[in-house]
Amino acid sequence: MSILILLIDTVGGLFVMAILLRFLLQLVKADFYNPISQAIVKITSPLLNPLRRIIPGVGGYDIASLVLAFIVQAIFVLLKLKALGYMAFPPGTVISLSLYFLVKALLDLYTFALIIMVIASWVAPNSYNPGLMLLHQLTEPLCSRVRRVVPPIGGLDFSVMVVMLAIVIIKGALPSLIPGM
Incomplete structure (x- = not known):
């Protein structure tokens, strides 16, 4: 029984993260010629393309990706x-749990991306790895907004720490923010 739950969590979590990553990469206008971007497009396209015929984008946002992520999470x-x-x-419980796990997956995605970026900045600064370039494109919009308020001090950039602190606070408050949790 626990192996089945682990399998459901793993497969579901990875696929939902791929869909969310596709939405985020479009949102930040990341390089879609990157091999990792191309892999994400190939993984998500079979379910996303038919849904796009029904649900158009609004204001440059790919709403179909978010709807698909919610549907997959609910399943x-x-x-x-x-x-x-x-x-x-x-239905209320399923919707609440799906929203909770969807937002949690989004926050986890940014947490992992920021941690990888910090470690990579120590181990391989100025690396041109396709994965690191994609993570930089994904995290930089958040960090640059924080840098406007908290500029680097003495050559140290505290923007990642501030973003991580915000993620921890949101994760702690998440159960009370979602109705029915």
Whole structure:
């Protein structure tokens, strides 16, 4: 039973992260010729392209990606509840859990990206690795906004620490922000 739940969490989490990453990469206008971007497009396109015919983008935002991420997350929440032995699935609970896990996945994605960027800045500064370039394109919009308020002091950039602190605070408050949690 626990292996099934682990499998559901792993597969569901990775696929939802891929969909969210595709949305975020479009949002920050990342390089789509990057091999990692191309892989994400290939993984998500079979489900996303048909949904785009129904749900158009709004104001340059790919709403279909967010809807797909929510639908996939809801399916995996239902599978997990079924694997745990629950027979009744109240729609409000499924929606709340799906929203919670979706926002948590988004925050986890940024947490991992920031940690990798910090470690890479120590180990391989100015590296042109495609993965690091993509993570830089993903995290820089957040960090640059923080840098406007908290400029580097003595050559030390505290923007990553401020963003990480904000993520920790949001994660702590997340259960109270989502209705029904």
